[in-house]
Amino acid sequence: MSKIDATLIKKLREETGAGVMRVKNVLEEVKGDEKKALDVLKKEGFEKVAKREGRETNQGKIFAYTHHTGKVASITELFSETDFVAKNELFENLGKDIALQVASMGEKDIEKQEFIKDPSKKISDLIKEVIAKTGENIRLGRVMRVELGK
Numbered sequence: 001m002s003k004i005d006a007t008l009i010k011k012l013r014e015e016t017g018a019g020v021m022r023v024k025n026v027l028e029e030v031k032g033d034e035k036k037a038l039d040v041l042k043k044e045g046f047e048k049v050a051k052r053e054g055r056e057t058n059q060g061k062i063f064a065y066t067h068h069t070g071k072v073a074s075i076t077e078l079f080s081e082t083d084f085v086a087k088n089e090l091f092e093n094l095g096k097d098i099a100l101q102v103a104s105m106g107e108k109d110i111e112k113q114e115f116i117k118d119p120s121k122k123i124s125d126l127i128k129e130v131i132a133k134t135g136e137n138i139r140l141g142r143v144m145r146v147e148l149g150k
Helices: 006-016 020-029 034-052 089-105 123-134
Strands: 059-066 072-080 118-122 138-147
Touching: 006 020, 006 034, 020 034, 034 123, 059 089, 072 089, 089 123, 089 138, 118 123, 123 138
Parallel strands: none
Antiparallel strands: 059 072, 072 138
């Protein structure tokens, strides 16, 4: 069997949040096939997400986005289990992306909406990806969109 490339391990680890040895083992099992390894690791990540659903989320942050015109703004409440994760870059980016989404598309059925930056994913998928990577439950709270004069 050929040696597994360290850059591929690093890439898959960053995409999935899986441990280095788990990524390496999966790559060996699928004989270095990146796509198959990614599918296996994502499936395992989503299984972990399901186990975390019941955990309490009483930490988090509020994110705001204002459109460059100054005529549309949004506020998004995002919860995590610990303040440590609430300060994490993945959590920060998720909150900012959801606030942008709410300003652009409105708050109705936010978790079911297709993500404006990547229509192949729903907002709920983005949340599940961050849960899988951080190892903590994350929950979307209140969202609000305000438009000037409406």
